[in-house]
Amino acid sequence: MICVExxxxxxxxxxxxxxxxxxxxxxxxxxxIMGENxxxxxxxxKLFNGLLKPDSGSILIDNVNSRDxxxxxxSRQVGLIFQNPDHQLFAETVEEELRFSLKNFGFKESMIQNxxxxxxxxxxxxxxxxxxxxLLSGGERKRVALASILVWDPKHVIMDEPTIGQxxxxxxxxxxxxxxxxxxxxxxxxxxxxIEFIAECKPRVVLMSKGRIIADGPAESILTDQRxxxxxxxxxxxxxxxxxxxxxxxxxxxxxxxYSALGFILRALRERTKGRQK
Amino acid sequence: MNGxxxxxxxxxxxxxxxxxxxxxxxxxxxxxxxxVGFVFQSPENQLFSLSVExxxxxxxENLGIERELAIERVNWAMEVTGISQLKNKAPYxxxxxxxxxxxIAGVLAMRPHIIILDEPTSFLDPKTAxxxxxxxxxxxxxxxxxxxxxxxxxxxxxxxxxxxxxxDKGKIVLDGPPEIVYDEPARLFGIGLPKITTLFHLLKRDGxxxxxxxxxxxxxxxxxxxxxxx
Numbered sequence: 382m383i384c385v386e387x388x389x390x391x392x393x394x395x396x397x398x399x400x401x402x403x404x405x406x407x408x409x410x411x412x413x414i415m416g417e418n419x420x421x422x423x424x425x426x427k428l429f430n431g432l433l434k435p436d437s438g439s440i441l442i443d444n445v446n447s448r449d450x451x452x453x454x455x456s457r458q459v460g461l462i463f464q465n466p467d468h469q470l471f472a473e474t475v476e477e478e479l480r481f482s483l484k485n486f487g488f489k490e491s492m493i494q495n496x497x498x499x500x501x502x503x504x505x506x507x508x509x510x511x512x513x514x515x516l517l518s519g520g521e522r523k524r525v526a527l528a529s530i531l532v533w534d535p536k537h538v539i540m541d542e543p544t545i546g547q548x549x550x551x552x553x554x555x556x557x558x559x560x561x562x563x564x565x566x567x568x569x570x571x572x573x574x575x576i577e578f579i580a581e582c583k584p585r586v587v588l589m590s591k592g593r594i595i596a597d598g599p600a601e602s603i604l605t606d607q608r609x610x611x612x613x614x615x616x617x618x619x620x621x622x623x624x625x626x627x628x629x630x631x632x633x634x635x636x637x638x639x640y641s642a643l644g645f646i647l648r649a650l651r652e653r654t655k656g657r658q659k
Numbered sequence: 660m661n662g663x664x665x666x667x668x669x670x671x672x673x674x675x676x677x678x679x680x681x682x683x684x685x686x687x688x689x690x691x692x693x694x695v696g697f698v699f700q701s702p703e704n705q706l707f708s709l710s711v712e713x714x715x716x717x718x719x720e721n722l723g724i725e726r727e728l729a730i731e732r733v734n735w736a737m738e739v740t741g742i743s744q745l746k747n748k749a750p751y752x753x754x755x756x757x758x759x760x761x762x763i764a765g766v767l768a769m770r771p772h773i774i775i776l777d778e779p780t781s782f783l784d785p786k787t788a789x790x791x792x793x794x795x796x797x798x799x800x801x802x803x804x805x806x807x808x809x810x811x812x813x814x815x816x817x818x819x820x821x822x823x824x825x826x827d828k829g830k831i832v833l834d835g836p837p838e839i840v841y842d843e844p845a846r847l848f849g850i851g852l853p854k855i856t857t858l859f860h861l862l863k864r865d866g867x868x869x870x871x872x873x874x875x876x877x878x879x880x881x882x883x884x885x886x887x888x889x
Contacts, residue, residue: 639854
């Protein structure tokens, strides 16, 4: 469990980046942290693996205070995948990239090869095992960065803007992958602006603005609340906008995804035909 | 198209590539920069000066343009992109959206005929992304600039583009107006169609007669009104 209590944080020479943030995330939960550029989302998740320590308040990872553990110890449990893969990748081949952390965490050589192979296959990048990460496209490099963290099997997985540069097929794959992680009781935290991706996944949404948490709840209720969505510089999901533009049909307020919208339209059409027949 | 390949990145280029009737082969990136401006995905890769104004002026200074004219163009570029009030700030002090405007202004000051933007909004929040796209759309409508946008997220760009080119494995596989290209086959190439388009594909599959192929919320709303007769 990740437990954030009354955390304040500022970078040297700047104003407060986080104000009195409290948040509890259970094992096996899928949480999206959303909000405008500079809202403090990335800063918050960097506190989870000890890269940053709070000025006041506390971060507990499975009951261990982040102040009492090293980044290496925390990272074993909390895998953080950065927004920009180039801040993370350094090795000459994809394989070495994955091997590096496994060795550091003391995995046995016999296990290392297996883990690398199955990880690369799961993310559809097995053909690049001997390629330099820097020859790959931005989207592929992002998947290498993801693989290099997931390979050591951390219990809590945090992805900072994982959908940037990923096409439709890759996003679909990412969504399935997240579902798999959750079924293994892992915590998945995604920091993102990608409203349409979140509208399809429907996780718990934590909305941040100017260093504070301004809303926390199911995607269907948070992303359809026009006032708070705008406060966080987001826009309503396309399906919500569409349903509201035809107010006469009285669509349910909480529709955010394509299949719910489709279901509603088909039902409404059937009722109309019935109404005419009477 | 701006000569970064093969002048800067190693690679082999076969066939002919002409920009405004100029063959790019044998031309330097600097020469081509006055024809084609390039905006990168992340403005961090492009900005480096200590003030916004200097950054916007950098390309022009390298072209050796007369001072008076250069100042005029820099001011114009900053005005069009809405960053005049930021001219003495350092780029690193700015928000992501402001930085992206500075990057666009720097390219615009060179007065290219074509601007290529590689996923210029992917690091921006949706509201800021819309602002940047309206700046780009303004350049297209107001000054007749050709805009070439490289994008994955068609949800965001559909309302602005009048032609969509789909590439797959190094080849152009579809080319036409969005209403046509977004028909079912685009899906085969891993294209993320706008949610609106997907919804209407599904309605059609369920036997609903759909009068148009909507690509924006407004068009979809009109189509539904027609279907329901309201």
